[in-house]
Amino acid sequence: MAKVIGIDLGTTNSCVAIMDGSQPRVIENAEGARTTPSIVAFTNDERLVGQPAKRQAVTNPDNTVFGVKRLVGRRYDDAHLKKDMKNLPFNVINGGNGDAWIEAQGDKFSPAQISAFILQKMKETAEAYIGETVEQAVITVPAYFNDAQRQATKDAGKIAGLEVLRIINEPTAAALAYGLDRKETQTIAVFDLGGGTFDVTILEIDDGLFEVKSTNGDTFLGGEDFDMRIVNYLAEEFKKENGVDLKKDKMALQRLKEAAEKAKIELSSSSQTEINQPFISMDGSSGQPLHLVVKLTRAKLESLVGDLIKASLKPCQAALKDAGLSTGDIDEIVLVGGMTRMPKVVDEVTKFFGKEPNKGVNPDEVVAMGAAIQAGVLQGDVKDVVLLDVTPLSLGIETLGGVFTRLIDRNTTIPTKKSQVFSTAEDSQSAVTIRCFQGEREMAADNKILGQFNLEEIPPAPRGMPQIEVTFDIDANGIVSVGASDKGTGKEQKITIQASGGLSDSDIDAMVKDAEENAESDKDRKELVESRNQAESLIHSTEKSMEEHGDKVDPTTIEAIELAIAALNDELENDDAGKIKSGIQNVTEAAMKLGEAIYKSSQEAEAAGGVDEGAVMDDDILDADFEDLDGDKRG
Known part of the structure; x- marks a missing residue:
């Protein structure tokens, strides 16, 4: 069975892990590092990901994209994003659908595409280690990601050629890695301050059962x-x-x-x-x-x-309140994310919870390890682990007067489904528009709109009489679908929420195709480089052999070799790997005659030398008399 990998798609760094037997294992990348910078750069002729992209960032700031996770699922007019854009060396543009996109090297990219390039790098890292193609993954997201951000992450996986089996919250993944082999019942707080986002999650762990009690955070703090x-x-x-x-x-x-x-x-x-x-x-x-x-x-x-550190404590208070707990009820605090290495952060967390945080996990790797465990659960390799996560934000619709009417409250265990009956606001109303929102404000307009759709052909009736049932359904990935039906006629309308803006199926398909074409061109470029290296090495070794042994072969052979080398040098001026390989073959065949001549000359010399040496040895043979260890004489 093909391996399912776990990927921590981070703001600053990303990490990939797999289950190795009963334990998760972080995989080193081609550069030998266990984490990969979440940076993508575009040059005139290639795309760089990870450390190579980071190395050239200073000389190519316009075309080096970092921190893209903070753009995922964001609108171009987002207030947080506008503030960030002042300090970004690369260009953030309006994608045309209202979403924030990136412009680099004259092309436009969605944040999901940039994320996909990073996911491709993680996929390749895993494939190099496993030795087989990887097609499925579990990808982590901040617990406080909304539906649009989760959907965009799933889109990124698809563009990268991965079937995303599950989107899992980062603090929950960290808790899985922390509590995998723990049998005792514990209530833990996962404090996750990463490169671009902050989450805090309260969980109860009980012998393989991981139940999230509450979560809170800030997707623009890191x-x-x-x-x-x-x-x-x-x-x-x-x-x-x-x-x-x-x-x-x-x-x-x-x-x-x-x-x-x-x-x-x-x-x-x-x-x-x-x-x-x-x-x-x-x-x-x-x-x-x-x-x-x-x-x-x-x-x-x-x-x-x-x-900024103080700002991370407010969500902690809210999460405890939602869980109905106090700081004294928390048995362990697990620190996740590179920023938790800062002494002041540790001090403030210690002060807030009244106890020292647990330092038994690697804050940079624990999330990927948890994702690998979840992958193992889905694959059936990890037994006796049950994960109950929650939705971070309330879901509902806009009702009369612009009020936000909640159908599913925040911190409800997922997957979940909830229905409520509404009616028309006017007499003889033949259609209703269902506007879906996510957030905690009382007025719909102050929350994040997820999308909208119409339920039409409602029979004429006085206001308040038609019964329209609206159903919200959240899957295990935290992705929302909404349905509405007229109970009188049975007419239904259902949608999987796609944020206003977002990527359409045709957008994603085009990006998948583009990624596949790029993968092919990357492969061709690698083949060209390898062919060049092979050709240059062959030319060097052949010329050296001619210099040392050219006198042992006839001039015609030397001339044929020189002509083949000259032709290969001409091919090296072009970018055709096929012609370079053909040139390599011609030089190899021509040089074989040189090799044959060298070995023939060497064998003739040895044969001649062997006869003379034999004659000398016969004249000088001496009888030996020696004593063995057991005392027997031999002569």
């Missing part, structure tokens, strides 16, 4: 925000000293971002670091280069990001 505080501080300090605004220079902004991330990591283990960026700008009047040198202390960093 390490990226911490980095930007440092970037803004560095830019302000530089402007004060030199009168130059580095944030207007995309290349300088990218350098600042990389320096900020590095400094933040260093300050988790040291009390002070120096940020040194030589030649970051130029003095407008003198033309002299300007350098940025700033000492940053841990205390200063904590003052810069103090409000």
